[in-house]
Amino acid sequence: MVWTDTHYFVVWGTGEGDKAQVYCGSSRVRYTDKGIARHQNLRIRKTVGSELHIRDEYTMYPKSSDGGVVEDPLEIDMRHFSPGTCNIVEGVIYDSVTEETPEYILLSSCNGDKIQIYSDGRSLYKSSDGSETWSYRIETW
Numbered sequence: 001m002v003w004t005d006t007h008y009f010v011v012w013g014t015g016e017g018d019k020a021q022v023y024c025g026s027s028r029v030r031y032t033d034k035g036i037a038r039h040q041n042l043r044i045r046k047t048v049g050s051e052l053h054i055r056d057e058y059t060m061y062p063k064s065s066d067g068g069v070v071e072d073p074l075e076i077d078m079r080h081f082s083p084g085t086c087n088i089v090e091g092v093i094y095d096s097v098t099e100e101t102p103e104y105i106l107l108s109s110c111n112g113d114k115i116q117i118y119s120d121g122r123s124l125y126k127s128s129d130g131s132e133t134w135s136y137r138i139e140t141w
Helices: none
Strands: 007-014 021-032 035-046 053-056 086-089 092-100 104-108 114-118 122-126 132-136
Touching: none
Parallel strands: none
Antiparallel strands: 007 021, 021 035, 035 053, 035 092, 086 092, 092 104, 104 114, 114 122, 122 132
């Protein structure tokens, strides 16, 4: 997983054969004290027992007047954050703060998943299926 000030990128996979799970995605993001809002422009996902699903959406990249491409900023509505829930409104995913401690912030994400972001640079993605994936924040190279 890679989180920047404005984007989120993830490539994740586990299992083999019928138990294979794959998730790749790219989103614009906005951080607030109520949670993280993200709008996916690319999502490739396969879970156990499902077919591969690919979603792509690039309307946030209109052509500029000089023929290049620009990126529209992510517009959000703070009313859609609600502790303990994940709301999806007009393609924007609102992962809401559920719990705050001195050690971590716990976000509620979609499908019952949780994201636990630790103050020491670690984060733990807790899938509703019981699996967990750790990642680490790198602030400098």
